[in-house]
Amino acid sequence: MSAATRPLDLPEGRKARARGRLQLLLILLVTVGPMILATSMYKMQFWVPEGRSFHGVMIGNGQSRGDLGITAQDQRWQLLVSAPAGCAEDCQQLVYLARQIQIGLGRDASRASHALASAQPLTGDYQAVLGREYPQLQRYPLDLPRYQQTVSEPGPQLWIVDPHGNLVLRYDAKVKGKHVLDDLRHLLKLSNIG
Template sequence: MSTAERTPDTQRPRGQLKLLAIVAVVLGPILVAWLMATTQIGIPQGQTNHSALVEPQLTVEDWQLGLEQVGYGAPWRLLVTAPEGCTEACLALVHEARQINVATGREADRVQHVLALGQPADEQLSRRLEQDYPKLQRASLAPTAYRDSLAAHPEAWRQGPQLWVVDPLGRVVLHRDPANPGKALLDDLRHLLKVSKVG
């Protein structure tokens, strides 16, 4: 038998391998997607936030909170509210807000940390805030309006100082859950900064 007669037989297995490779490339992803859908393995969770989402919606206007700039181009805010005055727990949240702000890295200039007090700070507190947190913005908070606006939310949110994320339009979007560390709020804020078109 000559070499020319054997060539078609030797070529046939290579042609079959190419056909199988093409079928695998086309059907492989479909099979993997079907397996993921039926076993629910490898499917991302629908909820991406780690902190408590504020629903029903609140705004800083509900709290009669006078912030200098609200709207497109305004900063995101890490807002500490202290309707009864700023105690050590309040100062711990102010410190945490600053740390989260710094940890946003190159996006830090898009974020402000703000303290909203229900009563004026005394001289000692003012000195401490100016010394320890020179970039901290301060605002006044209407305690009654604040508590009334939180009537439909968890009772714990109305007690003591709280840490919130406020978007550039003045909507209060996230609440720091005491059961979650600041890292969870940082992850959520980084995600918001990444997808945000307003601030």
């Protein structure tokens, strides 16, 4: 009998089956292993990174623009400045910053808007400035008691609001425009809405 027609002898057959099982086990480990590891990391809270990729305060409790006392309908991302005590210098700086951030979005600028919600009437001079220099700025009244139930921080705030009206991130008056722009660009990149 020639070597080509001779059946596999027993030790070589076992080696081939063992090699096949090992390959199957490795394939399963490569495909299912990462899912098991990720689930374990989430459930047991190990190897969770301490850093974060956003600069503002994340609003993750399902609050909406309406919870701030603002009734508005805008189907785009919005840079919203809230002014619970009138729009003084720090508020005016945030309004300017919101417009600059929208312009800084470049080709995505049409996906966002900027707005001001004030609890008190604006001064005549500032209203004239807004009319002249901020023609696209949306203005809303702010329901102060409702706002104070939701926000404990004093002073004006800058909010990123998604197209469904959900609050996403909040910044105080000391925020750097680059940080907000980076956060908004990241959100627009990840989002298919607005």
